[in-house]
Amino acid sequence: MFIGIDDTDSRDKYCTTYIGTLLMEQLEKKYKMDIPKLIRMNPMVKYKTRGNGGVSLRVLGKNDGAPLSNRDIEYIKETVINLVEKYSDFECEGTNPGIVFLSEENYNKNKEILNNYYKKVLKDIVDINYTKEILDKVGAEYIIYKKGLGIIGALGSIASNPPFTYELLTYRKKEKWGTKRTIDSNSVVEMDKKTIPYTYNNVDGNKQIIAPNTKCPVLYGIRGTKKETLLEAMNMVNSEEIDKYRIYLTNQGTDIHLRNFKIKDIYANTGVRVYGEVSSNPKNIKNIVLFEIKDHTGTINCIAYEPTKSFRNIIRALKMGDLVAVYGTVRDSPFEINIEKIKIIKLAKQYIKDKKCECGGTLKSKGKGSGYKCNKCKKTIPYNDIKLIEIKRDVIEGFYEVPVSARRHLSKPLLLF
Structure with a gap:
C-alpha cells in the first residue's frame, strides 16, 4: 500500500517530512515498511510552499508476514489522516494539503501511467484537475484540504523512480521549535571533509548550510549516496539534542529535472x-x-x-x-x-596584434585599414600582414x-x- 502526502507545511510552521517520520514511527510498530521517499518536483512551480517536495510511504505488509486486511488498511488511513490534520498549517493561505492512497495492485497495473506522471511533474506545471484525472485512472483514493494542491506532489512522490540519493533528516525537541538552532559549524566542516564524496552540499566555505532557515521542526539534513555514511556523518555533527531522525530516499542531487x-x-x-x-x-x-x-x-x-x-x-x-x-x-x-x-x-581563440617591429620600434596605425608604420625604421606593413599574438584566456x-x-x-x- 502506498501513501503520499504533500503541502502540509508553510514558511513559518511544520514540515511534511516530519509527518512522514511520525507515520513511520507509528506504522513500524505493526507493519513492515519500505524506506520513505522525499521527492522534489519541478522547482519552477510558483505556488510551492518551500522546496516543492512530496513525501511517500509504502506499507509492505504486517510484521508477521501476513498481507494487509481491510481492517489494517482502514487503520493506516485513519492514522495518516489524523497526523496530517494535526501537523498541517491550515492557517497559512498557501498551504493546501493533500493525501493519496494507492494499492499495490493498482500501482503495479499502472506503472507506465505513473512513470509518465512523474516525468510531467518534474518538467512541467501540473494543475490539480490533471492530477485528479490520473488518480481516477490508476484507481487511487485521495483527500484534499482547502485547494488540495498537495495531491499533485503526493502522487508525484508515489510515482517516482530512480535515480535516487538519500537524505538524513534530524528533528528538534518540540520546545525548541521556532527558536535559533544550535549547530557547531566547525564540526560540520570536519564532517564534510571526512565524508565527501559520499555526502555533499554540507558547507559553503567554512559555513554550515545543512540547517534550514525556517521555523520548522527540522534541525538539519545531510545529503549523500550511502546510508551508512549518513549515519556516521550525523554522529560527527555537534548540535543541540536531536529528538528523532529518519533517512529518506530522494531524487535530490540527480539533475532529473x-x-x-x-x-x-x-x-x-x-x-x-x-x-x-x-x-x-x-x-x-x-x-x-x-x-x-x-x-x-x-x-x-x-x-x-x-x-x-x-x-x-x-x-x-x-x-x-x-x-x-x-x-x-x-x-x-x-x-x-x-x-x-x-x-x-x-x-x-583570442588574438591581439603584435605591434613590435623587428627593429625594436613600435608599429603605429596609418589609419583604419591602411596598415602600420614603424616609428623607428619607418618600415610599413600592410594591414592584413601584421602578426597576431594569441591571448591567454x-x-x-x-x-x-x-x-x-x-x-x-x-x-x-x-x-x-
Whole structure:
C-alpha cells in the first residue's frame, strides 16, 4: 500500500517530512515498511510552499508476514489522516494539503501511467484537475484540504523512480521549535571533509548550510549516496539534542529535472540542458551577468544572479565563439535560462596584434585599414600582414557550478559526476 502526502507545511510552521517520520514511527510498530521517499518536483512551480517536495510511504505488509486486511488498511488511513490534520498549517493561505492512497495492485497495473506522471511533474506545471484525472485512472483514493494542491506532489512522490540519493533528516525537541538552532559549524566542516564524496552540499566555505532557515521542526539534513555514511556523518555533527531522525530516499542531487533541448524548442518553467555557441559577450547589469547563446535553431539569453557569487566571474570570462553547455531552469519573464551549471566545451581563440617591429620600434596605425608604420625604421606593413599574438584566456575549459548555497535541491553537484 502506498501513501503520499504533500503541502502540509508553510514558511513559518511544520514540515511534511516530519509527518512522514511520525507515520513511520507509528506504522513500524505493526507493519513492515519500505524506506520513505522525499521527492522534489519541478522547482519552477510558483505556488510551492518551500522546496516543492512530496513525501511517500509504502506499507509492505504486517510484521508477521501476513498481507494487509481491510481492517489494517482502514487503520493506516485513519492514522495518516489524523497526523496530517494535526501537523498541517491550515492557517497559512498557501498551504493546501493533500493525501493519496494507492494499492499495490493498482500501482503495479499502472506503472507506465505513473512513470509518465512523474516525468510531467518534474518538467512541467501540473494543475490539480490533471492530477485528479490520473488518480481516477490508476484507481487511487485521495483527500484534499482547502485547494488540495498537495495531491499533485503526493502522487508525484508515489510515482517516482530512480535515480535516487538519500537524505538524513534530524528533528528538534518540540520546545525548541521556532527558536535559533544550535549547530557547531566547525564540526560540520570536519564532517564534510571526512565524508565527501559520499555526502555533499554540507558547507559553503567554512559555513554550515545543512540547517534550514525556517521555523520548522527540522534541525538539519545531510545529503549523500550511502546510508551508512549518513549515519556516521550525523554522529560527527555537534548540535543541540536531536529528538528523532529518519533517512529518506530522494531524487535530490540527480539533475532529473533537466532535459536536452534545441533552443527553438525551449519553453518557460522547465529545466534544460542546451549546447550552443556564445553569441554575445557577457554584460554586467547591476549584480547579474547576462550573455546570449545560439545554435542552428535560434538564440536565448542565459543569466547568473547575485547569489551565485564568484561563479559570475566564470561567466564574465566567456567570449563570443566559445562553445558551451548551459544547465538550468527557464524563466517566463524575462524569457531566459537561470544557470545552475555550465560546461565550457571549447574556448574560442583570442588574438591581439603584435605591434613590435623587428627593429625594436613600435608599429603605429596609418589609419583604419591602411596598415602600420614603424616609428623607428619607418618600415610599413600592410594591414592584413601584421602578426597576431594569441591571448591567454582568464578561464579554462571544464565544468563549473554555482556555490552550494545557490544550488537547487535537484541540481547534481559536480563531485557526483
